[in-house]
Amino acid sequence: AELKKRGADFNGTTWLDRTNYYETLPASEQNLEFALQMEADRMVNSLIRAEDLASEMTVVRSEFESGENSPQNVLMERVMAAAFEWHNYGQSTIGNQADIMRVPVDRLRKFYERFYQPDNAMLVVAGRFENAKALELIQRFFGTLPRPARELDRTYTEEPAQDGERTVTVRRVGDVPSAALLYHIPAGPHPDYAALDVLATVLASEPAGRLYEGLVRRRLAASLYGFSFALHDPGALMFGADAAEGTDGTTLLQSLVEAVETTAERAFTAEEIERARAELLKQRELQMADSQGVAIELSEWAAQGDWRLFFLHRDRLEAVKLDDVTRVAKQYLVRTNRTAGVFEPTKAAERVAIPETPDVAALLQDYKGRATVAAGEAFDVTPQAIESRLQRSKLDSGLKVTLLPKKTRGNLATLQLTLRYGNLESLQNLGLAAKLLPEMLMRGTTNRSRQEIADELNTYRARMTLSGTPGTLTARIQVSRENLPPVLNLLKDVLRNPAFPADELELLREERMAMIGQQVSDPEALAFTTAMRKVSPYEPADPRFEAPLPEQLKLLQAVQLEQLQRVWKELLAGTTGELTVLGDFDAAATTAAVQDLTRDWTSEVPFQRIPRVHVDNTEGSTEMIVTPDKANAVWVGMMTLPLRDDDADFAALEIGNFILGSGGLSSRLGDRVRQNEGLSYGIQSGLQPSAVDRRTAFFIYAISNPQNLKKVDAAIREELARLLKDGITEAELEAAKSGYLQEQQVARANESALAGMLEVYAFVGRDMLYVEREEERIRKLTVEQVNAAVRKYLLAERLYVVMAGQE
Template structure:
């Protein structure tokens, strides 16, 4: 569970170091009024009604600009379903000052997107923190807020892209089941309609109607601009005043919604029958809106029911083997909402799982929620919000949800309410809302007098947030520019334990957070034969219990320490990632030591994990993406079946997973895993001596009986060809293509290949492939390419991917072939190469701005035996690239006739709609 709005985002949270910013220090620009400050977030308002939030964060060398328009699927009328989402796509098609929006964003090194949901639409871009990028983001959002082209010719190509996005969702039976449950629960309110819309509405919307919808809702007095990251607040307000201040509102007022869902007067059931192999069931209940006082207790109730491993529903269904997994959602919407819980299971157990699910939910009166359960959930909620408190960039986007629910300050109100929730509150809302007449059941099958729950209306938000002061803002971190040179100056290297290499980069961070990654390497090609599947299980099993602590106790202890810890494993390596607070890191490492050195390997926990893995694999038997990926992987890695690098079929993978035993996994751990070979990287706010000593205490004396020898990946020479995989009743098809290359990331051709690929298919919405297949032809929602190169083996790959409607597969195949041939024949121009070099370097710098990503990069450098001078030299090589360098590299390594092409989808159906 995550807090709040689990279907779309993780919990909304914030802490920013600031007073009322410029309001009390500098004269505000004309027409700008200071509204309020809460815990470092300052709100201003322009004369035209635009609301502005400023969230300075000097510790992040990035700036995020987010423009939120308060229009979503809730505001759509008859024949308009999907219109808010369609406009989200159209606004990227250009405006007078920026006729090519994706290229303008790419040129500024932006990580960008737009999203639409029930109550709001937002557009956001995160860029390196420069005055030029700040002005660009503000100017772009001002121009496209009221002057986007919304042209007929753009609509003609884009509606098929949106339809393809719609079709991609149609491939997931569990997602469709959730939509059917909502549609059945809401008879009148638009919350029962999918935000992506009705297929025919998407296809038939008149351009005049779309333009009218745009003009009706895209206006300053219906928008909020959020600026977060490293910027000067006074300068930002000046830019907002300059670019947004002159914008005018339409003469007509903003339309309001007024439909109210009446109390449900009886249980409802919906059944979904589609091609698949794994069953599912779900139930939903009407609950109050996000701003309502009961919502916090409802949210706690949902987690008490579904959280693994102690959730009521989890224990009743998963531990009894009626289901393999359960999930819950409760949505903080503007109007009364839904609490939804779903479970996946074997088809033969669907009815039993449904009955057990309902019985568990509606019999809480005989087995009330306890104070211990409530406190555990509240601790988890505090952890999630604390994590978001340290990331102003993420908050700048996530706050859109609470703004859409009524006011951004609701986040703080909701946090305060959650902290006060008691077991009595949770049991009260369970009794009031989890009743038969308020229930909607959904079942997915692969092949009485009235009882009413009156849901209260949403309260007046203004009275909830009026004069709200909040708490003391979190301390800020330092400004650090993550260039390769700066990283290399700050990093310290050494050895932890009995041989693990480490790299440590200490710096002040917001919230005193630290990110740590530890990779332990084990085994060799001979010792790991027959152990490949066991390797996948050993890491996840470690957090499921030690000789002294249960899985729940481990989870609780890490959450009490405000730490997020993950342990994964694969062939020959185990990886630990940690995000924690500086003060708690020693205790986190002590607990990690118990997890790593004293695992219990309980048969019950292993059985649950194995069943989940098997089910996940079984579900892939009818999924185009899964089948295409398995087929391509097998063709690219032609190793014999007894080789540890062999790529199994999906059926073989299922059989292997079913065959693995807990004894086998335990034996692998005892005989082959140790703490003498690996890499440790730490980035953030920490003391090097304390941190390294804590890891050394874990690793010291942990030796394996089996010697480690890295398993090499050999270059493959695979012939080209096309394979088609038919998956009936799947509305979305997948195109994959790839070839192997004798490439390592120190190869002289690697810089040219990387930048060339960025131009060909990696630049978001602005690559050759995207411009042709998505932009011009309107055939795909997602298309692109990538170049993969190992830091240690000469075994690289060039890959292309796309999704489309099955009937358009031949067109997609032809369009991609034409673009690849043209790229190989003509190469790139000097001007587009200059733009691409600049954008690529900015994109790489943006990646290093994340402490977690920087830690991974440091660990990779340790593994490859190099310093960050490698990345500095890489940038110099990129800056010196000429068009001829790109063409020569592609001519040398990318031979079009050797592309292995996999097409998967409903390719044989005679009638594709």
Template sequence: MLRHLILAFCLPVVPALAAAAPSKLPVGVSHVVTVEGIEEYRLANGLQVLLVPDESKPTTTVNMTYRVGSHQESYGETGMAHLLEHLLFKGTPKHPNVWAEFTKRGLRANGSTWLDRTNYFASFSSNEENLKWYLGWQADAMVNSNIAKRDLDTEMTVVRNEMEMGENSPSRILFEKGLATMYQWHNYGKSTIGARSDVENVDIARLQNFYRTYYQPDNATLIVAGRFDPPRTLGWIAQSFGKIPAPKRRLPPLYTLDPVQDGERNVTLRRVGGVPMTYAMYHVPPGPHPDFAAINVLDVIMADAPSGRLHKKLVDGQLAAAVFAFSQELSDPGFSVFGAQLAPGQDLGKAQEAMLQTLESVAKEPITEEELKRARLKWIKDWDLAFSDPERVGVALSEAIAAGDWRLFFLTRDRVRKLTVEQVQRAASAYLLPSNRTLASYVPTEQPVRAPTPQRVDVAAMLRGYTGDPAVKQAEAFDATPANIETRTQRFGLKSGLQAAVLPKGTRGGVVSAQLNLRLGSEASLKGQSIVGQVVAAMLDKGTATLSRQQVQDKLDELQSEVAVQGGATGVTVMMRTRREHLPALLTLVGQMLREPSFPADAFEEVRRQALSELESERKDPDTIVNRELDRRFNPYPVEDVRYVPTFDEQRVALEQLQLDALRGFHQRFYGAAQAQFAAVGDLDVAQVRQALEASFGNWFAPEAHKRVPHPLVQVKPERLSFSTPDRQNAYLRVSLALPIAELHADHAALMLANYLLGQGGNSRLWARVREAEGLSYDVRSGVQFNAWEPNSLWNATAIFAPQNLAKVENAVREEIARALKDGFTAAELEQGRQGLLSFRYLSRAQDRNLAATLAENLYLGRNFTVAQQLDDALKRVTLAEVNAALRKYLKPESFVIGVGGDFKP
């Protein structure tokens, strides 16, 4: 959905940090303010520093936010802020190859650009050397980045490819066209990626001047979050950044505001493929404005499923397949977007009419106390759950900083808590007006009603003396080594056959992550059941025998819990996130959802329409076409076999012919806990969890026993497939090969490391050639899907690119693979790759959701975390000769199956 196009992060819980006494602060550093455990400091040159220590996870996140985005670009400079983000990673004289350093040090790093800000962030296993190095690079990059013509030339095609990638998404382009129509003068109407003509013709001198103007300490905020030593880190910051002089230039003033919109505006986008969509877009006040809290809650009231007004009117009314809404918190007056995606055959005009009538009739149909209570509960629940994730704090503050002040994040929460129906009603009546709307039509109005005059907010005055909630206590430090994980994990089984593994540990806010896997059926019993199994999984959260769909959602909000269900015919996975005190009640609710689904007819039709709508969108998507066709070749089974990969038409017909009784029959026949695995990680009471599991799943058996469906190695003939996708400006390449190796084979570590060096790490051969040297692709990589049971693992290499660069991309991939096979890797590559891969493995184990998923999978495989330690040990021991030998043993270019899709011109 469109909301996923917006780079927005939620702020996690932050711990208390006692402000360092002025006499103990480094020279040139002053303490500014403390809010809910976040300490703000200021360097003499103007750099703002936020320290957010948290011992609960063994990771550190550093985020550098510059207050510059497309908002600051001048005529002819669109896309300049984003292009500069790319060029900063090209290095400085002192740091010439930062991506290689990221890989060597195991940093998960990236950058992003939006309307009011650009940020650079990295997460890594807590390590003082890496932290000090990254701070040093950021300080060096702030004023010494090359921003050279040679780098601009090679990166230009990468940025163009990223632009082309966005061009493949009708929803993204419609969003851009809507903003461009909505804003007449303000730069919010300009896409962050920029105009192609501006990007392709950018003047290097202007780009360098843009860099020197905005990349200065007084225009930046440095955030360090996670496990680190605050006094020592503050000293390193002072040492690295303090020597940068305060800039003498003055930032250009920004004064442009669009006038009040005085009539409906319309825009139509016509392209090949996809399904009908419509957006209603309204001007709203800046993020700091008191009305913005009401705008946030209005999004939930209108578009939440299933209680939202738009959902009831359009989705339940079978006028659209899905609806959504979001508002953007910006420093100047921003926007709210309400959207609907239609299924094939639904009428766009009727959907638009119903959507506008629902949005703009609040004066006649006022907001109710029940609507506000439900929306506020959901919004606060989402805020609290995000606020409890300490690793994302280093990135999350960027949006509030860009809007005017990092403390706005807390102030908005306070305002939502205190919202009244009158405030929400007033905001809806003021902004959801025909004259303030951009859509695909125009209707003259004799007496238009105007929205409030746009205005800025004095954020400093508004937040003077603000302190927020009391700081939260520190959580325990947890070392995510396999040995420590194994020592802390407790396992038990139920009489039904369910196996459980729980790892109690302190977490920020008492949060616990859990996962429940149900394994269903067998190769014989699941014949012809693929589609019905997928739809059953999609229906499990749509109501139970005793709870309606809305009551299930209300209960989840009441329990401050998130539940995601996914799966198909062979099994279903339930992912959960909640707080310690709510976990037993959540397990009871999940038990009802799994054991007693009601399968309501209206929800069934909604799920079917959404599936058909998504299927129609995929028909012209090169990635989906190529992946589906290659997967069909690696799974050459009969149509009735559960392993069979259907065509688009076969899947459509199966969905259209599916009956509701088939869902009930499948559930009664296959669902049970005899072969189920449950895992939970976080702040939990083991006895309470066991009791809840016993009550919900202890006596649940299915008529059909589970037997794992085998996936033996299949010989696939070498082939090159090409698919035409007209009017899609981003193309896709996939190279696949079935490997006769299982996960615990003696060559596992050597092959894993060989692939990492070839196409997985940030300094891999494919990345260095295709992305960095030739600038042909925004994303190129390779990976091995190791099979845990049979010697049948799948190796894939993929790349996205401009269609006209097909030959260059394919040749570069082939040549780099051939060079690796012929010459092998070097000792330096091996050591850098080994260190990076081990760091990434450690970082993955530090994520509670990942840890819960692995614990559950290990129960099914009959393993524990000693297997992970054995693989780590093998990666530490493997030699260069073994790595090169593994690559040559398994990677056979003459056996490749290649698929390409795109708008390839003669």
């Protein structure tokens, strides 16, 4: 509750070698002191009570069951279990259902007392703070914790080399066959691991990866993956694929095995190695620019023996040679070292000796780190401070420009360019084409192939994505100051000179069909799609139409290349939209580059925003969708409200919803359904307002065991009724105000979120002082105002409720 009150983004996760806890709060000395004191306190003083275990047990079971809904997720777990017969890596960290339900509280308490100790922990503090003060606080709170007398046992189990291929078959209700392969490899600290990391990327990258060429382009697979596990003890290299339409699981597995295990027979090229290395180094560089991300990543490498392995691995990646990749491919990608799995019948594997983990201390005895990444400035996220630094202008083409220059970690710039096009009439029967267009534009221009686009982004250590809805197309770029100009030149080529390769549309079609094919029996996808159709009652020709999942497959089969070309050629233009740039960049050069990008780019079809309509229903409905053999069930309630985000009632309703279910675990729904009754791993309510239409979507979402679905349904309705009948308390109101306002601070500290906010504000004509006024309105809210708003709008009888799960 205290974390939420402070607007924190927090979580705790556990995996094969470690458990980590993290929280991101608004930067202040008070929050730093609070976080350090809390972590030191709960490290050794947490209460492990039987009543808490009884409630949390069903919550964890709900999380377990959520994972069981995905055959692909289950397949990976089964392959890991078959590959690691003795080592604990073969056991999923969440456990099995029986153990979750039966674990005694004394075992839990002993585990906590044994492992949650200062000599078994690493602390990382990242972000904006004073080093001296942080060290003083760390010494004050952690330095006083006594070192325990006990000694931790080292894991002595060593996985024997396999003596034959192993095969796993998963037979469950589902729609798309899948195949997976696992090969044993050395531990993360071993010198071979860097070459194996490169090997995985060479094989599984898109679109030039060998598996992509051999499976996806041949229409055997619709999608694939490949990755290595950097672990404390010898780990795993995994590959997998989802079948394209017409490919059965056995054929897919055989093709995957052949593609992987014959790859060393075809000589690797220097271009393949450099491309993979560039991709991996780009990911690291972007990660280093994210305080939260790098802090969490350091905990992963610390679990392998020492956090400095993170940097040693970078050095090794840079040093990997073509011969190294060839050698590890021949050594580890062999039949005797394989465990295979198929979602459908199939077979797999053999033996290979895995080198011992090297002495990490000796390995790093003389290791020297490198220069630190630029830290950026201490950025003030108050609305007034942001407004004082904004630079607004308008391009000759008509685009509205918002610039926020500031020093950033890693000298990164974040750019968002949204183009608005077309109208309701011109986009009739073109909704799906407009949705596919952004991704299709990234698949090749008249000057660059899809792979050349990806290679340039890796060269410039840049992330560039295109997304959109019918009527909007948004480009997002994250890149260093020095590389922003060439990446903008690349964006110009992507937007202005698309090649529309026919084979890429077929690949995109199959990828989407495979994804939707997996959803047609998934409770969450079915529940949300059904509820969305209730609150978006449009005709099939309308670009706002929400199609049922089976119909989405038919629409994908029918969409034509000419429709995408028509949207681009006749409708898309550079005359209406918004450019937002934050971070470290040359303002004049960036504006000039986008001016050049949009020059002489017009459309004869005028842009007219497509509105979203409020569904003015007086009665809702309840629907049950039966999904056989799915371990987790889903509850979704949805309706629309005649409100815009600047209406007089909205602020009060926002806080009322925060108290009901948007405030995380410390909310009415969170307290009742998760904390007290343990019926759900996840439950929340939310508002999705518009800055232009008087249409705000309200939803409640929960997952549970199918046997508990009726209890969840009753609990949600009872809590909603209690909120309307009894109202909120003064204490709830004050806590909600504080938590909500601090959440907004955290959001404004996120550059992508802030860019999105500034883009919307440029579109509707707002400045950041609007935020200041709205936050002041929230500070002045009374209990009476919030109660009046929730009683006016949150009427349970108007909810469209959809439940999905097995009977």
